[in-house]
């Protein structure tokens with residue numbers, strides 16, 4: 080009799096368990112025989128035992144989904160008795176191994192069947208790779224960990240007709256013909272790198288070439304590779320690359336190191352883009368742009384992602400991570416670098432506000448859910464689950480705080496020291512902090528707690544004015560995040576300013592603390608290090624309005640008792656554009672939460688006239704640019720509003736926000752109409768002033784169409800029909816979808832008819848419908864999930880429909896009937912056996928389930944349990960679901 084076996088729950092890997100490798104690999108020689116049914120990988124590894132490792136320590140190589148054909152040690156073929164194979168390892172006993180030796184292997188793999196899109200796979204008939212975090216082990220047996228860095232030489236062999244282009248990392252050193260219509264190319268990468276940065280591409284691709292001369296005068300060839308039909312959509316990507324290369328030289332003194340830099344766009348990609356040394360592989364979404372196919376946001380995202388991957392050449396590739404717990408070392412730092420770049424390329428204020436909006440919407444929610452973790456996680460089951468907004472965005476905020484504390488020059492000295500000290504090494508977050516501390520002379524011991532801290536800290540502030548002493552005392556207090564009590568005291572920079580009410584609004588006061596001889600600047604950074612600290616400003620005649628957390632100087636929730644009048648003053652006059660926007664958001668949030676309460680209690684709804692008046696002032700302000708105005712006049716989203724409730728009131732929040740949009744539109748109808756008429760589009764241009772104008776005009780259109788009147792709907796129809804660019808077309812279409820009826824159906828049909836052959840644009844068609852506020856959205860999403868153009872196996876399409884719906888449509892996804900939940904769970908179960916990492920991303924939509932009412936909690940819990948009960952569930956989905964269901 081055989082006992083029924085229950086597969087053991089996957090065990091977490093702990094940061095505390097890190098051990099250095101027992102062996103290093105100095106050189107790797109790879110030869111790929113690429114074929115239609117199967118491919119062969121010949122690997123020759125030069126290995127050596129690490130110092131201090133005993134002679135009998137076995138060599139354990141990682142390997143997954145590989146068929147081993149041949150294995151030889153120093154030229155001697157090994158038999159089956161000489162090694163042991165499991166589903167994930169190849170072990171050679173230590174006794175037979177010299178201190179240094181050569182291991183040759185031949186394995187067979189099947190890239191055409193690789194639906195996980197990890198390792199070597201096919202996309203649109205081409206071969207490509209994705210190896211971060213642990214995909215290289217699906218290509219050959221290897222020590223697949225980032226602290227093993229080797230020099231690679233790679234030969235690709237394939238049929239010339241199908242795969243005329245053969246690319247790999249480094250410089251191309253040879254190419255030529257082989258028998259039977261096949262050809263080869265050999266690439267050498269002179270820089271040692273971890274296996275996760277390995278890449279190859281083979282396919283029928285076209286190239287947009289460019290050139291960049293580095294500051295030391297070296298010419299670098301630039302190549303953007305795409306499918307032939309997309310060759311007219313690469314210029315923006317090339318321009319963005321050139322800007323990034325120049326900026327990194329100017330801002331950080333970092334120069335590119337190889338003779339060639341290549342970017343390849345592929346259609347099937349789990350992530351955004353990948354920084355493989357010299358050969359970036361990108362989701363096509365972050366490369367391809369033409370005015371009629373890409374929005375202004377797409378253009379900016381492309382510029383930023385290209386910059387991000389380029390900047391990794393230093394922060395990630397030249398200096399890499401010792402282990403995956405250190406992911407934020409390269410990601411938090413590189414996100415900060417791409418943000419600084421973006422702020423230099425366009426309006427810094429608009430960029431900063433967008434960063435904070437993203438952080439508050441997604442990262443703050445993650446901090447309050449079952450996946451809450453420090454920017455340097457302590458454990459994981461599946462590393463792919465930790466490419467999170469916490470590691471990336473909060474990680475960038477932490478390094479941004481460091482920059483604020485050290486000043487731009489001190490930070491730059493720290494960066495220079497970090498790169499000098501660790502070039503060519505795999506290091507840790509502690510090494511980074513040590514370089515910053517050594518270069519600046521600052522003690523960062525307390526600051527380093529940000530790396531282990533879980534959740535969003537709360538900072539409470541209150542101010543007291545003493546008219547006799549003419550002082551203003553600000554008391555700052557740090558409190559643990561919601562639901563946590565174990566938080567250590569952090570080192571938190573709080574940027575503040577004080578505004579004195581004046582006849583024409585407010586005046587910024589030069590700030591002088593009690594122990595200082597003279598007043599200084601109008602903004603200063605206070606360092607909160609204790610549980611409670613008091614800061615007394617002198618020379619303050621009248622009670623000021625305190626502008627706190629300027630520029631969002633720390634990733635905290637700020638609680639400060641302020642009257643609506645004080646907020647209205649800050650919204651109208653704060654010279655810090657972030658704080659000005661933030662005051663408006665808080666004022667709007669208060670008004671909307673009151674409306675939601677009124678809706679819950681069945682009271683009649685009326686939008687606070689003070690808020691309406693404040694919005695009217697913003698709209699009329701001649702000094703604000705269009706993008707800032709559009710941000711200021713966009714009401715807080717339902718997901719952000721829900722974070723400020725004990726139990727998310729899904730329906731009431733929706734009612735309140737819809738009501739407020741219409742009420743604002745009615746109150747501001749005339750200025751909005753005038754604005755819309757006055758900003759009629761000229762010829763399309765991507766210049767910032769034109770982007771600002773389009774943003775503001777489309778904001779006005781959104782409000783006007785929300786009135787639901789035939790003449791305002793006609794504006795959207797006319798804009799949709801006449802648009803020569805995707806920004807205007809998409810915004811008009813979004814308005815029409817929200818409006819519904821025949822206008823919507825006609826626009827959707829026209830859009831589909833024009834773009835059904837264009838995957839990236841068709842993704843927009845799915846996403847816009849999935850995020851609509853219209854009453855029948857859920858029914859339409861259910862229908863779209865069976866649409867012939869829907870393809871669960873393509874990550875972009877799955878994200879467009881299901882990712883958008885689950886993460887960006889609180890009202891309809893959380894529909895009481897539970898059909899939204901069932902749809903998502905069905906698709907997670909369907910996708911998991913094919914692409915576990917995408918399935919894990921989708922299932923995360925259930926993470927906030929405990930924040931909702933009992934009926935919704937029960938419905939979501941039932942779906943989570945149904946998923947958990949699936950036989951053969953992947954580690955990736957298991958980890959997310961198990962954490963979600965774990966008792967709190």
Ligand SMILES: [Zn+2]
Nearest residue numbers: 387391410413
């Ligand atoms: Zn990155």
